[in-house]
Amino acid sequence: MKSPSRSGVFQSGADTRMEAYGESISFDRRLYRHDIRGSIAHAEMLATVGLLSTDEYKLIRDSLKEIEAELDADELPIRFELEDIHMHIEQALIDRIGDTGRKLHTARSRNDQVSTDIRMWIRDALDEVDHGLELLQRAFLNRCEQDFEVILPAYTHLQRAQPVLAPHYWLAYIEKFSRDRERVADCRRRVNRCSLGVAAVAGTTLPIDRDQTAQSLNFESVTANSLDTSSDRDFMLETAFTLSLVASHLSGWAEEWILWTTVEFNFIKLPEAFCTGSSIMPQKVNPDALELTRGKSARVMGNLQTLMLLVKNLPMAYNRDLQEDKPPLFDSFDTILAMLSIAEPIVAGSKLQREPISRRLEEGYLDATTLMEWMMKKGMPQRRAHHLVGAIVSDAMSQGVALKDLPLDALQSHDQEIDASVYDCLGTENAVAAFVSYGSTAPDQVRHQIEHWQERLGT
Ligand code: ARG
Numbered sequence: 001m002k003s004p005s006r007s008g009v010f011q012s013g014a015d016t017r018m019e020a021y022g023e024s025i026s027f028d029r030r031l032y033r034h035d036i037r038g039s040i041a042h043a044e045m046l047a048t049v050g051l052l053s054t055d056e057y058k059l060i061r062d063s064l065k066e067i068e069a070e071l072d073a074d075e076l077p078i079r080f081e082l083e084d085i086h087m088h089i090e091q092a093l094i095d096r097i098g099d100t101g102r103k104l105h106t107a108r109s110r111n112d113q114v115s116t117d118i119r120m121w122i123r124d125a126l127d128e129v130d131h132g133l134e135l136l137q138r139a140f141l142n143r144c145e146q147d148f149e150v151i152l153p154a155y156t157h158l159q160r161a162q163p164v165l166a167p168h169y170w171l172a173y174i175e176k177f178s179r180d181r182e183r184v185a186d187c188r189r190r191v192n193r194c195s196l197g198v199a200a201v202a203g204t205t206l207p208i209d210r211d212q213t214a215q216s217l218n219f220e221s222v223t224a225n226s227l228d229t230s231s232d233r234d235f236m237l238e239t240a241f242t243l244s245l246v247a248s249h250l251s252g253w254a255e256e257w258i259l260w261t262t263v264e265f266n267f268i269k270l271p272e273a274f275c276t277g278s279s280i281m282p283q284k285v286n287p288d289a290l291e292l293t294r295g296k297s298a299r300v301m302g303n304l305q306t307l308m309l310l311v312k313n314l315p316m317a318y319n320r321d322l323q324e325d326k327p328p329l330f331d332s333f334d335t336i337l338a339m340l341s342i343a344e345p346i347v348a349g350s351k352l353q354r355e356p357i358s359r360r361l362e363e364g365y366l367d368a369t370t371l372m373e374w375m376m377k378k379g380m381p382q383r384r385a386h387h388l389v390g391a392i393v394s395d396a397m398s399q400g401v402a403l404k405d406l407p408l409d410a411l412q413s414h415d416q417e418i419d420a421s422v423y424d425c426l427g428t429e430n431a432v433a434a435f436v437s438y439g440s441t442a443p444d445q446v447r448h449q450i451e452h453w454q455e456r457l458g459t
Contacts, residue, residue, distance in 0.1 A: 003081050004091055019080040024323050027330065028085045032071045034120040035085055036064045038113065039104060041216040042196060046106055049207050056100045060093065063101070067092045086110050107208045109200035111230050111318040116196040118326070120217065122239055125333045126188045129246065132340030133177045138457055139347040140170040144450045150352050151428050152267065153366055160364030163428040164441040166352060171449050176249045183242045191235040194219035198226040201317045230317030236329055237311070240304040243332045250339050251297035254290035261287050266356045271349030274342065289342050296335050303328035362402040365393050367431035371403060374425045378417060388414055402427070
C-alpha cells in the first residue's frame, strides 16, 4: 500500500528498508488519544468556518471515536508504510468514510499536528509528575511529626558540622520538591500554547480560526509565528530540564540514604520490601531501589543532552530529525514517574535508627559553633572566639571527651570569662535549642515550617 503522504509526484513506492528506518509508530502510538482529540477539535473548527459541513464533521468525529476504541483495544494493525500514529489514524478514517476522511487534513500538516499532540501529551504528563512530587512531599511531611525529637548531624564536606532536628532534613527535601513543582508549573505555561493551524511552515490560505481550536483543546493561547512554531522544541527541552532537576534531587536523596543505611552511619532502616539480598552473602540487605534511583537519574539527564544536541544545528523550520525527540522525552517521563512511585513508599516506610544515632551524637563536636556564638554573645570578636573554641576542641579531642564533659576550670584555663552558664549551650540538645534565626533548625522555626507546609499541602 502506498503511503498517503506520497503524492502524485512520486512514480513508485518507498523502499521497505526506508519505511522501517523512518517509522515512528513504534513509539508515537502512545500519542493516539491526544491525536484524536486534536483531530476532532480541528474538524469542528473546519465546520465552524465552513470548510466542512456539519454532517461531515459529525461523521469524522464519530468515526475517530470508533478508531480510538480500536486503539484502546489494540486492534488497529501497525503498518510501517503509514509511518506514524497520525497517518495510521488518518488512513483508518479514510478506510471507513472515504472522501470525507480525506478532508480532515485540510489546513493542517503533520508538523503542527505532531507539535500540538505532544504539547497536549506533555501537559498531562507534567500533571502526573506534579502529583507524584506532591505525594512525596506529603510522605516527608508526615515524617516530620513522628521524627520531631530526633537530632541528626548536619554535614558539610560530609564532615559532621552542626546538629539539626530530623524534620529539618525532611523540610529541606520538601523545599527542593516544591521548587521542582514551581518549575513544572512554569514550564507547563509555555507548553500550553496551541501550534495547530501553523500548518507546514507558513500558515494557510484557508480561512481557519486558530483561537477556536486552541480553546476547545484547553490551550492558553495560540503560537504567534508559523516559522518559529514549526521548528520549536523549546518546550520539550525545558520539560526535559525540569525532569532532570527532579532526577538530580531524587538522586541526591538516594545517595544520602544509601550512606545512612551503612553500618558506618546506621541512621536509617529502609522498608525490607524495597531492599534486595545477595546471592552469595547471606547477611546482605542492599538498598538497590535507591541505587537504581541514583542510576536512573543518569538516563533522564542523558535524555536532556540528546534533545539539546538534536536541535542545536537545525535550520528553520521542521526537519525530520525532530521525529527523534519523542523517545528521550517519553523515557524521561517514564523514568521520573517510576522513580517517584518508588521514592514515596520508601520515605513513608523507613525508620530512623534512634538509638545508634543518639549514642554517637556527641561525637564530632556538633556544638562547637554554638559555643563560639555563646562567647560572641558575651562580646568576644568572632575571630577570637573561633580561635579559642578551636583550642578548646583540640583539648577535648586529646582527652577523648565531648565539650560538655570538660570541667569548668579546664574551660576557664582558656578564658577566665567563661562561667557555668556555658553548659546551657553545650551538648547537641542544648545546641539545637539555642538556634533562633529564621530558616534555622530552631525547634520553633521547624515547628512553624511544618505548620506552613501542612497548610499548603492541606493535610
Ligand atoms: N513522524 C513524523 C514526526 O514525528 C511526522 C512529521 C512528519 N512531517 C513531515 N513533514 N515529514 O516528526
